[in-house]
Amino acid sequence: MRTVPGPTDHVVVVGAGLSGLACALHLLGAGRRVTVVERDAGPGGRAGRLRLGGYEIDTGPTVLTMPHLADEAFAAVGDSLRHHVELVPLHPAYRARFADGTALDVHTDGEAMEEEVRRFAGPAEADGYRRLRDWLERLYRAQMRRFVDANFDSPFQLLHPDLARLAALGGFGRLDRGIGRFLQDPRLRRVFSFQALYAGVAPARALAAYAVIAYMDTVAGVWFPKGGMHALPRGMADAASGAGAEFRWSSEVTELERSGDRVRAVRLASGERIACDAVVLTCELPAAHELLGRAPRRPVRLRHSPSAVVLHAGTDRTWDSLAHHTLSFGAAWEQTFEELTRSGRLMSDPSLLITRPTTHDPRLAPAGRHLHYVLAPCPNTAVGPSAETWRDLGPRYRDSLVAELERRGLDGFADSVQEEALITPLDWTAQGHAAGSPFSVSHTFAQTGPFRPRNLIRGVENAVLAGCGTTPGVGVPTVLLSGKLAAARVTGGTPRRTVTSLPSGPRAARTAPATPAGVHDPS
Template sequence: MAPDGSTARTGAARGHIVVVGAGLSGLAAALHLAGRGCRVTIVERESFPGGRNGILERDGFRFDTGPVVFTMVPLLEEAFRAVGRSVSDYVTLQLLDPAYHAFFADGSRLLVRPGYEKMREVIEAESGAKDARAFDDFVVWLRRLNDVELPHFIDANFNSPLGLFRSPRAVAELLRLGGFKRLGPEVARRFSDERLHRVFTFQSMYAGLAPDQALALYAVITYMDSIEGVWFPEGGMHAVPAAMARAAQDAGVEIRYEVTVDQVSRVPGGAVSGVVLESGERLAADAVVVTADLPVAYERFLPGLTPPRVARRGQYSPSALVWHLGVKGELPEATGHHNIHFGKEWSQAFTDLMKTGIPMRDPSRYVAVPSVNAPAVAPEGAHTLYALEPVPNLHVGRLEWNREGPRLRDRMLTFLDSFGYPTDIVTEELVTPADWQAQGMAAGTPFALAHTLMQSGPFRPRNVDRRVPGLIFAGSGTTPGVGIPMVLISGKLAAQRVQEMRR
């Protein structure tokens, strides 16, 4: 019996699976595989789990170095349920209300509150009855998009683009809903208050696209955080991979930390036979799940094997300048956990970022203050700040980051000070696109391939390579894409690929 009480399929139960990387996708894959009766070994080069969802401790401050917005808890619950556990057995999650504090160039502020009723109250009070009524229809549209997309196009493996037509009714419904129109205009035509246009479309940046460029079907990301809500794990974001790692170990998964993979080993016919570690040790495996960024995975682990064309020549998402600060002092009164400061410019700022390849001249910025809900991450009388500004990736921009980084850091300091954030800096860490590249992220972006139409769904690099049977990919560079919900699903889809292989 599997830990969840179900009967594990015999073929998979006999297999040994090696997962390269203890990030969220690797941990999700391990949990789903363990639930199917597989023997699983995770090898992780760091001394802790999390991958991009890592942690930095310095001078009494603790920083989450990866994603800072957590949504769609049921997807995390599904991974724990695979081994007969529950999220609440390992970590406590708090629903943030407000989810975001949105600040605008005219000095106004909007609170983005979780759920339909609370957000409708905000819109009626701030934007008027007409936009509140528009929100009624907007929520129905978002939910319908989510209900169609999630099972048919997100939580699904594709073997070829023809897979798009295995659910013709779903495709027809997406067309009827206007999913293939542009997100920005679709939102703009619904609401009169221009602030709502920004609040309900900035999420397209998670998909690596400007709102006017993104397909309307990516409003599903808006649904995930603006309707379903944003959550925060007790102790910080790193508590999630730490909890997943403990659940995996309790289910029998072996996790080997501070172990670096040199390459994926193959038999003469090309099929996977295991991995070779930098120490020279060989781990035999029936299948290997690799979670590194796709182009980097081929370069490091599969020398001589050409990556898929889209991974080599595709359009990558913008990058981010991230500044971690440990500061002394009090926060301004209006500060929340998640704060978005919109610049005056909107379309021009995206042109700077994605076409011209220069820093936004009038940037919108995001500031997280985790110490608002997790006081233990900073000493008494101090706070942790996570300040992010979108910047060009290394394919679009030709910037010298050893010079540009400090310049933008100083510009960011001026911005923080102007909004009243404490700027008595005790410790800091600045992360530029050059640093992301050094960490193994293609094009110097932590957001992988952008979700253009031809890089999404069945057109995104698949999580298997027919030239190497037994090799499976997981993570943001493959199916279904970028963001915590997507990489959790990618781990489950990788486990399904292993199951298919063993039939």
């Protein structure tokens, strides 16, 4: 594994999102002095916090899976996730509601889900679910250590027995066909393949290997942090500060001072200079490349995932049909992905994610009120409406979403709204997200594993990247891993390897102490 040469005693981490905080904790655990520079007034990055009329709103991800990856970062400094964040396991993980009026609770417990599938679709599908679950677990074990939790220096690193195991499992076939080998009911197939949208690829074109995301969502477990998702980066920042990290809030990096091939210091908008031995950039890829003064050459231009419109609504009522997370599927399916990824049209029959965080933490809203988060995928600005178009389009689309919610059983939603915030590709663009998408570079084959933008930049020997635009990819678990992998590029070793399964119950977030730094990554 290639690592940063020369001294690495003091590392500046640019950005206090999940990847930057994970990186800082792993660096601190390896004995480095760390300064974290963040342009916002507090931690979180995408997982930020908006306070609106007494409502505490998560501005980014709402689904937490694989919390042991966060605990690894805490463990690097002798701390623990459970000391900072109270996690609530969600049962069900999701509720799926379909256009025909049927509904299914998605349980991560195998026996509970088998019974639910039997009730919903009969004994043959229940048997198929058990076989699907076994396949998902084997896919996860075949991929995680070698292809996800790994730094790549060359595509030749793929040549390993795990690659043959993955191929034997059908990992290089298509996702929808892979799921279809076990389930015939099209509604069930959607539950286990919609996660391809996270990767920015339609299930009909996504590799079956991406079913590992379905493993995280439907097998490994889904948790909710009390205080909202923002409690996680806040706890990570507290742990890093307690371990000696220096945080510079409301500070924007405008320049990297270089001498030859090394970064010698970062310069802030205030004019201040912070000398360093290495720098980890967790900002968006375009911003990182601008600071570095170069972008890696690629044979084809990077493709980005679809974007999303998010409606945060504080209401004076709620609806019993909603779980903590509710997937509301439209009747269309293949057409939806065609619209989102190719034709660039808004979903004509939308599938939506509705999250109600006040289900498990009423303190996020004023007494007697409720908080609803409605996410509607939409085309990114490279294939769909431009960012500026959303200035006028946004309010109209908001009204159509609200009308659709009422048609799907949330009667009186429009009149219940007391406070709201609408986020569109215009806002994502203003935050610096390429193609107006908060989901970054999509996971096509040419942008996955060793073909994804690397976390080392040629020509700058002591700069490392972290975040969803680089290795290993998009999503809370992979972003946490990206911070660990970036730290390994600096320290020359990984603090510890991820486990291949996650126990259920109240001890699920606990892990063993970190392995001493300096152990070389065998990959």
